[in-house]
Amino acid sequence: MAHHVIGLVTFRSCAANKMMRLREFSIHDWLGPASRTLPTTDLYFLNACHHWLDNSPFKSGPIRRIGANSFVSGDVTIVSRKERKAIVDKLLRRKDRRLFYIIDDNLWAAEEDATLPEDYRRRLIELRDGQHRALCKRADTIIVSTKPLADIYTAQGHKVVQLSPYWSDPIADHSHFEDLNTGARLEIGYLGSGTHAADRAFVVSVFEKLSAQGLDARLTMIGTRGVPDRIVNDARFRSLKNLRWPLYRKRLAKLRFHFLLYPILPSMFNQSRSINKVIEHAIVGGVGIYSDSWFCAEEIRDNAAGVVRTNDADLWTDTIMEHKNLIETGFLRSVSDFAKSQNQQNMEKQLRFWQSVLKL
Template identity: 40%
Template structure:
């Protein structure tokens, strides 16, 4: 079993492994080269990984586990790939938040907006940043939390209501996430191969922090929320009106969060996840 990538020695061992190989991959690695708004260093590293190991592992694997339907189609249609391609839902071992933190808004607490994407989401975040800057300027109760080594140019580097967090390693992020509560979570996407292949992971993360998701209107995975979310134009540069409308509908947010949690409850099934892994790993 190999999850995306590891040290060079282990990647070579996986390629030379004579037995059954299960490869879990969560992004369109090769598609990064056709996604110009990804950070240049990130694109370079993914291109090097694709050439050194990823392509060979795709062709070597007996089973590919992927978290999105676009990746299923991408790999299933590649004549060089003979592996069985299976879709697996991104599972988090945390409860979805309830709606109690919305009561604080009625008492005058800050309205907390989050963008939980890291560097691989930088292009879409930069596109929506002017709308966020306008919202922050016009709404004194709005606070923004985001990740990044620097903010997009449209957002001020120093702002009393912007919390810019340094990107975390995965174990630290897993510890951090379930302790947070937000009211609205943004997930702008771009029409690039990399973003098209995104999984439902952020929908789950938003449920964990108790936030209403604001998603592109053409993103199919928003349907997982069962109507318990808000939508905006496909182009993140056109989100200004949708953001203002969303903030104006804050009274609806607790009901939307409850609806999303109900709709996504079947996805949060540890027993089903264990059954999938037993089958994939042939554990009997």
């Protein structure tokens, strides 16, 4: 009997200790940081490396998350774009760790690029002159998303590695295009945020020209920033709520478009935009129309991965009005095949790089 009592007490003691350890963590610790994940974190690190992430007490792994956008593994620390001040301050005091810093925007464009909204320019400058400066000074390696960014950081004397974005979301099929044969409305989207002020104005101009020509089409944009009231109140316009990145991704998987507009008007900030949107457009099943001023334009044209046009709203309007040749099965397959191939290559390169860095 005594043996059983001791066993019961021991069991209860172990269970109590385990519960105490669990109580040290809250749902916020497991879900909170993940809910504040930035696109940069997912696209250049976490999408490819999530299977190595420690999710104790549910799953063990060699990479431990210490913030929404910061991770440690062995003697390596990874910070993506920005993090809570207390976490960054603590990381910067750890001189025994190698720091890898990920950044995917040209922060120096803030003062030079008048196309950016004023509040966004202020945020970029605050990041650049604050955390970004401290992290770059401490970093062993800076990971960037494009060659223009690589050139900037290399010129500053940093060790730089260029990685392209990887989406773990599935590429959509094109079954929704079949509805066009039975008179369905053309779904047009622009997935850039309100920070793309000049580009959004270009998209609005194209939509107004399409409406003037009587095309049965709906335009979807994220938010209404910079969109005139006459467009906001138009039944053929749909505004999607601005969401945090994890929720944005969940919503994206449910959306479908026929065409996605992505004008890259010449500006210092736009010069560094990655090929990211080409893959994102394939996730929502649409054909992208892109500016020939974008450095990705030649690759898109050569691989029939979308439509490339000069930055002329009339020309973009004509392209959409005469869209029948762009929704042929062969062209649609070419668009999705390029996105799948590019995405796969990006994932493989990321895995090789991070596996080498983390010695996994």
